[in-house]
Structures are given as C-alpha cells and as structure tokens.
Amino acid sequence: MARMSGRDALAVVHSARGPRDVVVTTMATSRDWMLMPQTPLDVIFVPSAMGHATSLGLGLALAQPDRRVIVCNGDGSMLMNLGSLVSISGARPANMTLIVFDNGVYEVTGAQPTPAPNAVDYAAIARGAGFAAVHAYQDLETWRAEAEQVLAASGPTFVWLRVNAASGIPGPRSPGPAGDRAQALQEALRG
Amino acid sequence: MFTGEEIAGVFDELGITHVVTVPDSTIGQWQGAIEQRGRTRLVRVCREGEAWEVAAGLHLGGARPLVLIQCTGLFESGDAIRNVLHDWKLPIFSIIGYRSYLNQDTLPGDTCLVFTEPVLDTWKVDYKLLTTHEQLGEIGAHYTACRGANKPGAILVAEGKA
Numbered sequence: 127m128a129r130m131s132g133r134d135a136l137a138v139v140h141s142a143r144g145p146r147d148v149v150v151t152t153m154a155t156s157r158d159w160m161l162m163p164q165t166p167l168d169v170i171f172v173p174s175a176m177g178h179a180t181s182l183g184l185g186l187a188l189a190q191p192d193r194r195v196i197v198c199n200g201d202g203s204m205l206m207n208l209g210s211l212v213s214i215s216g217a218r219p220a221n222m223t224l225i226v227f228d229n230g231v232y233e234v235t236g237a238q239p240t241p242a243p244n245a246v247d248y249a250a251i252a253r254g255a256g257f258a259a260v261h262a263y264q265d266l267e268t269w270r271a272e273a274e275q276v277l278a279a280s281g282p283t284f285v286w287l288r289v290n291a292a293s294g295i296p297g298p299r300s301p302g303p304a305g306d307r308a309q310a311l312q313e314a315l316r317g
Numbered sequence: 318m319f320t321g322e323e324i325a326g327v328f329d330e331l332g333i334t335h336v337v338t339v340p341d342s343t344i345g346q347w348q349g350a351i352e353q354r355g356r357t358r359l360v361r362v363c364r365e366g367e368a369w370e371v372a373a374g375l376h377l378g379g380a381r382p383l384v385l386i387q388c389t390g391l392f393e394s395g396d397a398i399r400n401v402l403h404d405w406k407l408p409i410f411s412i413i414g415y416r417s418y419l420n421q422d423t424l425p426g427d428t429c430l431v432f433t434e435p436v437l438d439t440w441k442v443d444y445k446l447l448t449t450h451e452q453l454g455e456i457g458a459h460y461t462a463c464r465g466a467n468k469p470g471a472i473l474v475a476e477g478k479a
Contacts, residue, residue, distance in 0.1 A: 175400035178370040181362070185374020185382070188335065188360065209363030213371070217360055305406035311377055 130266035132227050132289035133158045138266070139198060139225065142273040147194040148186055148315070152179035154233045155198040157298035166314035167193075170307070172298045177206025180214065180224060187219035187282075190315060194221050194277065201228040201248065202240050208251065214282050215256030223277055224252075225285040234297030252284035259283040318343075318419075318450050318474065321350025327456050328357045334380040335360050337368040341387035343476045344414045365390030369397035372409045384411035388433040388473075398440050402469045410460055411442075411471045418448070418475035437471060444471040 136155055140162050143149055151159040152171040160170060169186075171179045183197035204226050214222065230243030240246075249262045261276055261283070263269040269287065276285060301307070324347045328336065336351060337360045338344070351357055360375075362368050365386045375382040386394070391413055401407050417427035437444045445459045456472050463470030 173400060173404045175366065175370060175397040178366065178397055178400070181367040181370035181397075182374040184360075185337075185371040185376070185380075186378045187374070188358075188371075189375045189378025189380040207364075207367065210367055213360075213362040213367055304404045308377060308405045308407060312379070315378055 127264050129229075129264055129288045129290045130269065132229060132292065133161075134266050135227060135263075135269060135287045135289050136198060137162065138270045138273045139196060139277075142277050143196060144194060144277075146192075147196055147277075148190065150179050150183045150186070150195065150197045152198070152203055153200050153297065154229075154292075155200065155227060157234070157295070159198070160298065160301060166310060169311060170298070170301050172300045173304060177203045178210075179203060180207055180210040183222060183224065184210065184214050184217060184219060187222035188217060191219070191221055193315075194223065195219070196223045196225065196277065198225050198227065200233070201226055201230065201246070202232040204248070205240060205246075208255075211252060211255035211257070211284075219282055220280045222281050223283040223285065225287060227287050227289050229289050229291040231291045231293075233292055233295070237291055237293035248286040249284070252286070257282060257284040260286070262286040262288075264288040318447070318476075319347075319453055321347035323453055325350040325354040325357070327453070328383070329354060331457055331460055332381050333357050333383050335372070335375050335382040336385050337362060337371045337375070337382055338385040339363070339365050339368060339387070339390050341389075341414050341416070341476070344385055344387065344412070344474070347385075365394045366397040369394055369401045369409060373401045373405060373407050376407050376409060382409065384409060386411065387414040387476075388416055388429050391436060392432065395440075398442075402440065402442070408463065408467050408469050410463055410469065412456070413437075413444075413471055413473050414476045415446070415473045416476050420477040433473065437473070442469055442471050444473050446473040446475065448475040
C-alpha cells in the first residue's frame with residue numbers, strides 16, 4: 127500500500143485538534159505546520175535540541191493536565207531520543223499523544239536515510255516501552271476517519287504514521303526569537 | 318553530605334513541584350524521602366538531556382521544576398542545555414552531584430574534577446559548590462537569587478566515592 131503524504135497527514139492533526147490543545151512540532155512537521163493557520167498554543171520547536179520534542183511535550187503535559195498535548199515528531203527525531211518513550215510511559219500523562227511521522231529519512235538535511243529505514247516497527251517499540259494505546263496508519267482516509275477519536279482518548283497514546291519522504295524541501299526557519307515565543311506561550315497557557 | 322529528608326524539606330520550602338532526575342549513588346538516595354513527603358513529584362527520565370527539556374515543558378506550563386542529575390549527566394546534556402537555557406531562555410535550576418570531589422578511592426584521577434566546573438562556566442550557568450553539611454541553607458538562597466534574577470542556576474553537591 128502506498129504511503130500517505132506527510133503534509134496531508136499533518137493537516138488531519140490540524141483539523142482534529144481541539145481549541146485548547148497544545149501542539150508541539152519539530153523539524154519537518156514544524157515546516158509544514160507553519161503553512162497552516164496558527165494559534166497561540168502551537169509550539170514550533172525550532173530551534174530545538176535534537177530529538178527532544180517528546181521530552182518538551184512530556185513536561186507540558188504534566189504541567190497542564192487539563193489540556194491535550196500533541197507532539198508531532200519525525201522518525202529521525204524519535205530515534206535520537208527513544209528512551210523518552212519509557213520516560214513518558216512511566217510518567218503516564220493521560221493527556222499526551224505522540225505522533226511519529228515515519229518517512230525513513232532525515233528530511234530537513236537532504237533526505238538521507240535513517241540507519242534502518244523501513245525496518246523499524248515503531249508500534250512494537252511503543253508497546254514494548256509501555257504505551258497501552260498504540261495506533262498505526264498508512265492510509266490517509268483511515269487516519270482522517272479515526273484521528274479525532276484517537277486524539278480524544280485517554281493516553282498516553284502513540285500513533286505511528288507511515289508517510290512519504292519528501293526531498294529538496296528546505297528545513298523550517300525559526301518563526302521568531304525563541305525567548306519571546308516562550309513568554310507568549312506561557313501567557314497563552316495561563317488563559 | 319545531605320539526607321533525603323533535608324533535601325525534601327528544602328524542595329518543600331522552595332515550592333518545587335517536580336524534580337526531573339536520573340540518579341547516582343548519592344542523589345539517588347534522596348528519592349525515597351522526596352516521594353514520602355509527597356509534595357514534589359519525581360519525574361524519572363532515561364537520560365539527562367531529556368531532563369532539561371522535560372523541565373522546560375513544566376516551566377512553560379506553569380510548574381516549578383528542578384533538574385537533579387550527576388555531573389556525568391551534565392556532560393551528556395550539552396545540546397539540551399544550549400537549547401533550553403540559551404535559545405528559549407528558560408531559567409531552569411539544577412542540582413548536580415559532583416562525582417569524586419571528596420574522595421577518589423573508586424576512581425583515582427577522575428576527570429569529572431577536570432571538566433565539571435569549566436563546563437558549567439562554558440554554559441554560563443551560575444553555580445555554587447557545596448562541600449560541607451553546614452552549607453545546606455545555600456541551596457535555597459541560591460535558588461531564590463537565581464529565580465529573582467530570572468536566570469538559570471545550579472548547585473554542585475560534592476560527592477564521595479563514585
């Protein structure tokens with residue numbers, strides 16, 4: 127079965143997220159998220175520490191238990207911080223959803239392959255790390271049909287999306303000074 | 318040098334909501350007292366770099382976190398420290414165990430003594446080194462000063478055998 131477009135799969139998240147949900151994006155998902163309408167609860171994690179969007183999302187989820195925190199991660203970023211899956215399952219944030227957009231490459235650096243593209247079963251890794259709610263999608267229409275229900279469920283939830291690799295598209299540009307954006311996010315989260 | 322009960326009491330007084338941690342043989346002994354007191358949640362992570370970003374998310378979300386790691390984990394944390402403290406300018410406070418400072422019986426010539434303080438200087442972290450039990454009160458004083466200045470800070474706790 128052909129994989130879905132990463133941008134289309136991300137657009138499903140954009141449509142399905144609730145108005146109080148926090149959405150953390152990084153690398154290619156940040157680049158594509160910035161093409162869509164923004165809210166003060168969007169965390170464009172650029173600049174980032176490599177692979178740490180999951181950890182940032184865990185902290186946000188623990189501090190804001192009444193909000194859903196959705197982390198849109200890449201497979202390359204996930205591989206850089208696989209231990210965070212265990213940290214998340216151990217902390218058990220019921221309001222956290224981690225979505226891995228798996229295209230098998232480091233897209234923003236020129237689409238070089240990850241160490242074992244197409245060989246990694248992220249759903250099995252997530253289950254093995256202790257996630258009880260694990261979903262996998264390769265077909266856009268199925269993902270679109272089930273996304274709202276998946277995001278609304280009690281977590282922590284792991285979603286594995288197998289998407290196409292894009293090449294020749296530059297990585298994300300920071301939308302502004304990170305310190306200023308941190309202050310704006312803090313104000314938005316107090317609301 | 319400090320008991321878990323003493324450290325848990327300090328966290329309680331400072332209103333620390335979460336301690337994000339990877340243990341070593343000294344600071345790890347504090348976990349039981351922190352959990353028993355019940356006012357500060359322990360968040361156990363797998364690698365020290367994670368701790369800074371988890372603390373960043375907690376801080377952004379309105380909590381009052383603290384990172385508790387060993388100096389070896391400080392060395393591992395470089396990219397996360399750069400990102401959290403300097404890109405995002407978040408005033409995260411940490412307590413860092415200083416391996417072999419008081420005793421090198423287990424690891425003679427431990428290079429932690431060579432690199433720990435220069436690394437903190439490089440990352441522009443305002444730290445205080447505590448070497449005696451009588452300095453317990455300096456934890457709260459330094460935390461309060463750094464919080465007042467809205468800047469990151471650290472306490473280095475001298476440790477004995479590795």
